[in-house]
Amino acid sequence: MPLLWLRVAVVFYAVGLLYALALLHRRSEYFSREIILPCVGLGMVFHFVSLVEAAMLEHLSLASVHHSESLFAFLIMFGFMVVRVKYKTTSPGIFIFPLVFLLTFASAIAQRPPELNSPVLRSGWVFAHIALIFTGYAALFLSFVASLLYLVQANNLKSKLKNPTDGGFFSRLPALEVIDEIGYRALVLGFPFMTLGLVTGAVLAQQKFGSMYFVDPKVTLSLLMWVVYVVLLYTRWNSGWRGRRAAYLATVAFLTAIGAWAANYFSGVHRFIAP
Amino acid sequence: MNFLLTGVNHKSAPVNVRERFAIPEKRLPEAVQRFAEHPGIEEALIVSTCNRVEFVARTTNGTADLHGFLAEYFQMSRTEFENYLYDYREDEAIRHIFRVASSLDSMVVGEPQILGQVKEAYAVARAVGAVHSQLDALFTRSFAVAKKVRNETAIGTSAVSVASVAVDLAKKIFGSLAGRHVYMVGAGKMIELAARHLLAHGAGSIFVANRTHERARALAAKFNGQAIRFEELYDTVDKADIVITSTGAPHAIFRREHGEKFLKQRRNRPMFFIDIAVPRDVDPAMNELDGIFVYDIDDLQQVVSANLADRSQEARRAQQLIDEEVERFTARLQTLDVVPTIVSLQEQLETIRQAEIDRVRGRLGNLTPEQEMAVEALSRGIINKIMHTPITTLKTAARQSEAASVVDLIRRIFNLRDSRAAAACDSKSDQGADS
Numbered sequence: 001m002p003l004l005w006l007r008v009a010v011v012f013y014a015v016g017l018l019y020a021l022a023l024l025h026r027r028s029e030y031f032s033r034e035i036i037l038p039c040v041g042l043g044m045v046f047h048f049v050s051l052v053e054a055a056m057l058e059h060l061s062l063a064s065v066h067h068s069e070s071l072f073a074f075l076i077m078f079g080f081m082v083v084r085v086k087y088k089t090t091s092p093g094i095f096i097f098p099l100v101f102l103l104t105f106a107s108a109i110a111q112r113p114p115e116l117n118s119p120v121l122r123s124g125w126v127f128a129h130i131a132l133i134f135t136g137y138a139a140l141f142l143s144f145v146a147s148l149l150y151l152v153q154a155n156n157l158k159s160k161l162k163n164p165t166d167g168g169f170f171s172r173l174p175a176l177e178v179i180d181e182i183g184y185r186a187l188v189l190g191f192p193f194m195t196l197g198l199v200t201g202a203v204l205a206q207q208k209f210g211s212m213y214f215v216d217p218k219v220t221l222s223l224l225m226w227v228v229y230v231v232l233l234y235t236r237w238n239s240g241w242r243g244r245r246a247a248y249l250a251t252v253a254f255l256t257a258i259g260a261w262a263a264n265y266f267s268g269v270h271r272f273i274a275p
Numbered sequence: 276m277n278f279l280l281t282g283v284n285h286k287s288a289p290v291n292v293r294e295r296f297a298i299p300e301k302r303l304p305e306a307v308q309r310f311a312e313h314p315g316i317e318e319a320l321i322v323s324t325c326n327r328v329e330f331v332a333r334t335t336n337g338t339a340d341l342h343g344f345l346a347e348y349f350q351m352s353r354t355e356f357e358n359y360l361y362d363y364r365e366d367e368a369i370r371h372i373f374r375v376a377s378s379l380d381s382m383v384v385g386e387p388q389i390l391g392q393v394k395e396a397y398a399v400a401r402a403v404g405a406v407h408s409q410l411d412a413l414f415t416r417s418f419a420v421a422k423k424v425r426n427e428t429a430i431g432t433s434a435v436s437v438a439s440v441a442v443d444l445a446k447k448i449f450g451s452l453a454g455r456h457v458y459m460v461g462a463g464k465m466i467e468l469a470a471r472h473l474l475a476h477g478a479g480s481i482f483v484a485n486r487t488h489e490r491a492r493a494l495a496a497k498f499n500g501q502a503i504r505f506e507e508l509y510d511t512v513d514k515a516d517i518v519i520t521s522t523g524a525p526h527a528i529f530r531r532e533h534g535e536k537f538l539k540q541r542r543n544r545p546m547f548f549i550d551i552a553v554p555r556d557v558d559p560a561m562n563e564l565d566g567i568f569v570y571d572i573d574d575l576q577q578v579v580s581a582n583l584a585d586r587s588q589e590a591r592r593a594q595q596l597i598d599e600e601v602e603r604f605t606a607r608l609q610t611l612d613v614v615p616t617i618v619s620l621q622e623q624l625e626t627i628r629q630a631e632i633d634r635v636r637g638r639l640g641n642l643t644p645e646q647e648m649a650v651e652a653l654s655r656g657i658i659n660k661i662m663h664t665p666i667t668t669l670k671t672a673a674r675q676s677e678a679a680s681v682v683d684l685i686r687r688i689f690n691l692r693d694s695r696a697a698a699a700c701d702s703k704s705d706q707g708a709d710s
Contacts, residue, residue, distance in 0.1 A: 157447060158562060160574040175450035176545060240542030243565040 005050035006070060006108045012043030013104055016097035036090065040077065040097070047074050047104065066107045068134065073103035075138035083142070083182055089174040092182070095145040125204055132197030137257055139190020140229070144254040146183030147247035153179055154243055180242050183250070187232060198226055218263035225256040276409065276608050277317075280368035281341040281360050282329035285382045288359035290573045294554035295349065296328040296356075299523055303396070304403050309348065311405035315339035318410040320400040322375070324392045325465075325521075325553035325572055326382045331372065333410050337364075366601055369413060373597045376417040377424040382576040384590060386437065388464060390421045409608060412679070420600045428593045437465065438472040440575050441549045445473065445517055448547050448568060454479040458515030459500075460508065461522040462490040465551050469519050470498060482515060484508045486522070509533060513540040519549045520556040527558040534561040549575075607679065613669040616682050619691045620665060624658040665689070 019036045051074060054067060080096050083089065153173050173179070205219070232249050235241040241249070283296050298306050303323060310330065311319035318333040330341055342360065346353050363371045374380040376393045397414045400406040406414070442452075449455055457478045459466050462485040470481060481500030485491035488504055495502035503511050508528075512518060513536070522528060529548065537546060543566050550557040550571040562569040570578075632654060642650070665685050672681035685691070 153447075154565075157444070157568050160570065160577055175446060176448045178450040240544060242543055245565070 003050070003108065005046045005053065006104060009043045009047035009050060010101070010104045010108045012039045012046065013097065013101045015039040016043070016093060017101040020094045020097040036093070037084070040093075041081075044074070044077050044081070047077070068130065069103045069107040071131070072134050072137060073100045073107070075134055076100055076103075076141055079138050079142040079186065087174055087178055087182060089172070089178070091149055091173050092142070092145045095148060096142075099141070125200060129197055129200040129204060132193045132200065134197075136190045136194030136197055137261070139186045139193065140250075140254060140257055143183045143186040143190065144250045146179050146186060147250040149173060150176065150179045150183065150243060151247050183246075184236065187229075187236070191229065191233060194226065194229060198222060218260060221256055221260035221263050225253060225260050228253040228256055276365050276369075276605070277334045277337045278331070278365055278368040278409075278413070279334055279339060279341055280329060280331045280363040280371055281345070282322075282327060283356075283359050283361075284327035284329075284380065285573065285576055287361050290553060290555065290571060292356070292359050293326070293328065295351070296323075296345075297325070297553050298323040298328065303399050306348065307400045307405045308403045310344055311400075311403075313339065313341075313344045318407060319405045320396060320410055320414065322393055322396040324389065325551060327375070327380075329372075329375065331368065331410065333408075366605055369604055370597060370601045372413060372417050373420045373600055374594075376414075376421040377593060377597060378421070379424070379590060379593055379597070382437070382572070387425075388468070390418070391464070393421075394418065412608070413604070416600070416604050420597060423600070424593045424596055427596060428589050437551065437572070437575050438469040440578050441469050441519070441570070442472045442476050444549075444568075444570060444578070445478075445547055446476070448545055449516060451477065452479075453477045455516040456480050456482065456514055458482045458484070458512055458518045459494070460484050460512075460518065460520035460528070460556065461552065462487075462494045463521045466519050466521045467494065467497075469549060469551070473517060473519075474498065478517070482511065484511075509536075513537040515546070516544075517547045517549065519551065521550075521552040522556055524552070524556060525554060527554075528556050529561060530558045531560045531564065534564045534567045538564060538566055551575075613672065613682060616686060616691065617666055617669055620662060620685065620689055623689055623691055624662060628654045628658050 016036060016039060047070070051070060054070075076096055077100055080092055083092055153176050156173070157176065174182075201219075201222070228249065232246070232253055235249065236246065283293055285293070288296075298321060303321060307319055307321050310316065310321060310332070313319070313332075315334050315336070316332045316339050317335055320331045322329040322331070330345070332339060332341060341362075342353055342357060345351070345356065345360075349356075371380070372393075376390055378385050378387065378389045381389050393414070397406065401411070445452060445455075452473060455473075455478050457470055457473050457480070459470055459481065462483065474481070481495065481498045482503050483491040483495040483498075483500055484503045484505050484507070485494070486505050488502065491502040491505075494500075512529075512533075518529075520528070534546075545566045545568065548557045548561065548567065548569040550569060553572060555571050557569050557571065559569065559571070561567050632650065639650075665688075668681060669685060
């Protein structure tokens with residue numbers, strides 16, 4: 001059943017994807033209000049049901065790639081909706097919808113997730129570790145999207161060719177300072193989650209593997225990502241970095257995050273599936 | 276008529292060309308005077324604003340080398356600027372002036388400042404005696420036409436103006452303008468208008484810096500703002516989120532290195548420079564800095580060009596109105612031309628003379644050729660004496676702005692009603708209705 005709900009959700013998210021593709025060309029204000037938001041909203045409901053059912057029936061094993069993809073997508077959508085309510089903008093959708101669609105799609109077409117047999121995964125601590133980390137990832141992604149939008153908007157303003165009131169994509173992008181605030185808040189909110197997630201992970205690994213876990217590529221990459229995250233926050237607080245420089249940093253942070261995630265395949269600590 | 280016009284505007288030339296033609300207020304009287312003294316020119320007027328410079332002349336015989344004057348006055352070679360100039364003559368020149376005064380030719384169609392600027396240019400030219408008869412009539416008429424266009428079309432009602440475009444852009448950068456600081460550098464009309472708009476949209480405090488501190492104080496008092504000495508400009512501007520500048524400085528007053536300093540002091544919070552001065556006050560290189568957005572007057576124009584389309588219908592109506600006015604005015608100008616009146620006066624009296632001679636011819640019986648000649652000479656002498664004063668009056672009137680009323684009076688006294696006279700009466704009564 002969870003897989004069915006997820007598949008329904010994917011269909012709704014596909015509408016969002018189409019919207020993201022159409023966004024650049026059309027005056028899509030009406031389209032966005034009347035069709036897209038209800039669609040992705042419904043998608044989220046089904047998505048949520050799917051996650052809850054999975055948790056109840058199958059002891060939501062987040063360490064499974066498919067479940068984690070699904071959870072990650074849901075958290076990103078949640079962030080999108082928060083931004084939508086607070087700042088009245090759907091512009092981040094242009095980057096968010098395609099990613100969410102891809103993640104849920106990959107998760108939905110999957111075979112049954114491989115059985116994970118490591119007993120350590122049954123512990124609530126692991127669940128907390130993963131949920132925290134993913135919330136951090138989602139916040140980081142949102143901040144990354146905001147810095148991309150910031151670049152687009154700054155570029156629009158600098159090129160001076162577009163009319164700010166003509167109803168096109170440019171005119172519907174939020175103000176530069178608003179985009180900046182979205183990115184910054186996402187970053188600040190995500191930081192404690194990310195930190196706590198890493199700390200719980202470290203504690204768990206310490207218990208199981210002793211101090212050897214440090215040389216693991218996944219752990220190193222995660223640490224690197226956390227350092228970039230701190231640098232992002234520091235440059236922001238200290239010298240107010242934003243715009244191009246902040247966007248570069250956010251890109252680096254996001255890439256290391258992807259790297260850390262992908263490192264599951266090389267990691268000894270994170271490979272729970274028995275060969 | 277012999278009107279000639281040459282000029283540059285925001286459509287014909289980019290801002291870096293226009294700024295070379297701009298004539299500062301202080302030097303305008305002298306420039307107009309020199310223009311009027313240029314060979315072949317009877318009357319002259321110069322309109323110089325940040326978007327246009329217009330050189331208008333009435334010539335003695337229909338030709339004068341206006342470009343030659345420009346080359347001489349601005350000390351440029353003709354090849355440097357001729358591509359950017361437009362030239363109009365006669366009807367076309369009249370139409371252009373009507374369009375300019377009615378704000379149809381403005382960067383922001385319908386903006387109200389231009390009429391005031393044309394009026395000022397007219398006042399300057401009048402004060403130095405460069406405008407006295409036909410140009411006087413032309414510009415006086417253009418003010419009435421502008422008023423008519425404003426009243427009868429919606430061209431001026433739409434809120435689009437440089438100022439409101441600036442507000443839209445500021446909102447695109449800052450979101451809400453609440454609590455944003457606005458810094459005005461200079462104290463002109465345009466800058467005041469822009470500041471008023473920003474305040475109306477919630478901008479917070481206002482700072483004013485101006486070279487003459489008194490004017491800064493007066494303006495600051497108007498907006499409940501704070502006047503700042505011009506010397507302290509660079510140390511205080513970084514407080515502002517939005518800087519509107521319009522000084523008469525010949526060079527940029529804000530350069531890239533200033534921008535870098537401001538950003539550092541502001542810890543990279545963005546800044547928006549609205550530069551409505553020509554020549555520009557802000558070095559375009561500032562726009563390359565991350566976090567500083569510079570819009571000069573040309574950029575603002577580009578932004579409003581889309582809005583222009585929405586108003587094209589009203590613009591067409593206004594254009595129609597102007598075409599009618601041009602026709603009327605040229606008809607009226609022809610009556611200013613006294614020669615036709617003199618001719619028809621002569622014809623009229625000649626007809627009367629002939630008729631009277633024919634009438635008494637029978638009663639005189641047979642006359643010798645000498646007697647015949649004497650009668651002719653007598654009657655001619657009488658009409659010539661009668662005509663003498665009206666004709667000299669007409670000729671003197673032609674050199675003054677009262678020509679129209681004198682022509683009209685004489686035509687009425689001698690009953691010289693023809694089509695031209697009818698046109699003259701028509702335009703007279705119309706003028707009465709306007710004022």
